[in-house]
Amino acid sequence: MTDASSTRAPLNWPAIIMFLLSTIPVVTVFPWYAATFGFDGFEWACFFVLWALNGLSITAGYHRLWAHRSYEASKPLQIFFMLFGAMALQNSILVWSSSHRNHHRYVDDVDQDPYSAKRGLWFSHLGWMLRNYESGRPDFRNAKDLEANPIVRFQHKYYLPLALAMNFGIPVLLGVLHGNLWGSLLLAGFLRLVVSHHCTFFINSLAHYWGSRPYTTENTARDNGVLALFTWGEGYHNYHHLFQWDYRNGIRWYQWDPTKWLIRACTWLGLARALKRVPEFQIRQALVQRQLQKVEENLGQIQDTSRLAALRQSLETEMQHYKETLAHWAALQQKRVEAAKKAVIDHIEHNEILQRVRELEESLRQQYLRVRLIAVQVA
Ligand SMILES: [Zn+2]
Ligand SMILES: [Zn+2]
Structure with a gap:
């Protein structure tokens, strides 16, 4: 029996509980609180800044730096991405990058691509994380370079305390400083996490369904300028699947790719170097x-x-x-x-x-x- 047909893979309870605990307050308490008390500019600013820091730590750190090694980053920058990547709650760098390398290597294969688009939109968006599918089984043989990185190892070992400390610590701290703990927890804590989650998940789901294929039809990946707006520039996914080692996804100057701009800006500050570009x-x-x-x-x-x-x-x-x-x-x-x-x-x-x-x-x-x-x- 293939993995794709084994719909009865065991449930992944930690992931299910995490998604329920983060989503339920957003669809229940959050609208009530927003209608009753509202949020001020400072709280919205915290939401956007933390969303950006989480999103960019995943795209510039987890994705383009660690999974694809499309450039080199200094230790301070790696530590920054490691911490705010943990806050994005998408598993450790090691687990994330290893499965992403499998996604590229076996793209669309229903048995070996962990989030194969051929298994449906729901599966590639969220379903793949809700059960312990054979295709998603962690196997770090493709990530020896990452296992040798002390920052990656440290984060993998202390992932849970780091993720909890970042997720609760920062919103609580901001709430206390601002004098409104609940407002900060709901907006910079829960809503930020849910928005950040789904925007990243769009890359595995929608970016394999919706858009054009100007570079290759060998796989389902699509280029989509609209998705790029919500994914910190990762919407140019057709290009990315053909040239995965390029530090850019949107290669033209006018294509919305804040991740590429961030990496470039980091070179001016001496935080990044050796950026790879496809000729x-x-x-x-x-x-x-x-x-x-x-x-x-x-x-x-x-x-x-x-x-x-x-x-x-x-x-x-x-x-x-x-x-x-x-x-x-x-x-x-x-x-x-x-x-x-x-x-x-x-x-x-x-x-x-x-x-x-x-x-x-x-x-x-x-x-x-x-x-x-x-x-x-x-x-
Ligand atoms: Zn993909
Ligand atoms: Zn990739």
């Missing part, structure tokens, strides 16, 4: 390839034979152009390696190669626009 050429290559594939897939639907012949001809020309561009790029990479081997760096040669790479990127950008136009015609 622009490879990104453009994936975009063009996807459009060419789209045209190929839809050509069969064209009935008009003369139109079909013209479209086939255009596709062939574009395919040829694409192949030539890739060959040029490969040759330039070879040249680059050879230039790097030389004892003295030849700046003129180096600049020439860079110039040529930029021209090829531009050529792919133009080609993307052309092929997309053909794809629209055959859609």
Whole structure:
């Protein structure tokens, strides 16, 4: 029997109790309190700031730093993410990152992806945590690097006291300072936790259902600018599943990705370094390839034979152009390696190669626009 069909996996009571204890006050006491007493600006500010600190500790810390190693972070920054990540109550860095690595490795596999979208929206959003499914069984063999990190080990060992201290300690402290304990507990404590939870869970659920697939159709992950607004920039999930080691998810300057901006800002403060980026050429290559594939897939639907012949001809020309561009790029990479081997760096040669790479990127950008136009015609 496969894991997907074993719906009777044992219930995960600690998780169920945690979700009930955090959700029930939000749907019962919270609306009553809000209608009766209301909240002031300071309390709302605490809610937003703590939500941001929790959300960003998960996206910049748990996700892009620890699960994907897309950059390096200094110890103070790691400690910060470790504490506010514990406050987000999504398990330890070790458990979270290990299962996330499995999610990428086995994406959509109903037996091995811990939150496979192929098992339904509810399962990928929350259901996967409510039972001890075989697909979600912790196995840290894929996280030896994290087990070697003392900050990660410390958090894993003391996860429960850390999570409780952060979740109750900070809202209580803010409430006492502000002179309204209950207001702070409800808003900065309970509501913040529930909102922060579901916004992260959207990445496993909605970001695999709703949106476009401009880079790959190999998996269910989608790019969605609206989701990016609620997930600190993680809505560009189609890109992320193809290029998981890039520290950015929204790669264009105008794409809402506060996590990428935070990581970048940390480099200016000396808190982060060695940010990994996928070369622009490879990104453009994936975009063009996807459009060419789209045209190929839809050509069969064209009935008009003369139109079909013209479209086939255009596709062939574009395919040829694409192949030539890739060959040029490969040759330039070879040249680059050879230039790097030389004892003295030849700046003129180096600049020439860079110039040529930029021209090829531009050529792919133009080609993307052309092929997309053909794809629209055959859609
Ligand atoms: Zn995913
Ligand atoms: Zn990821």
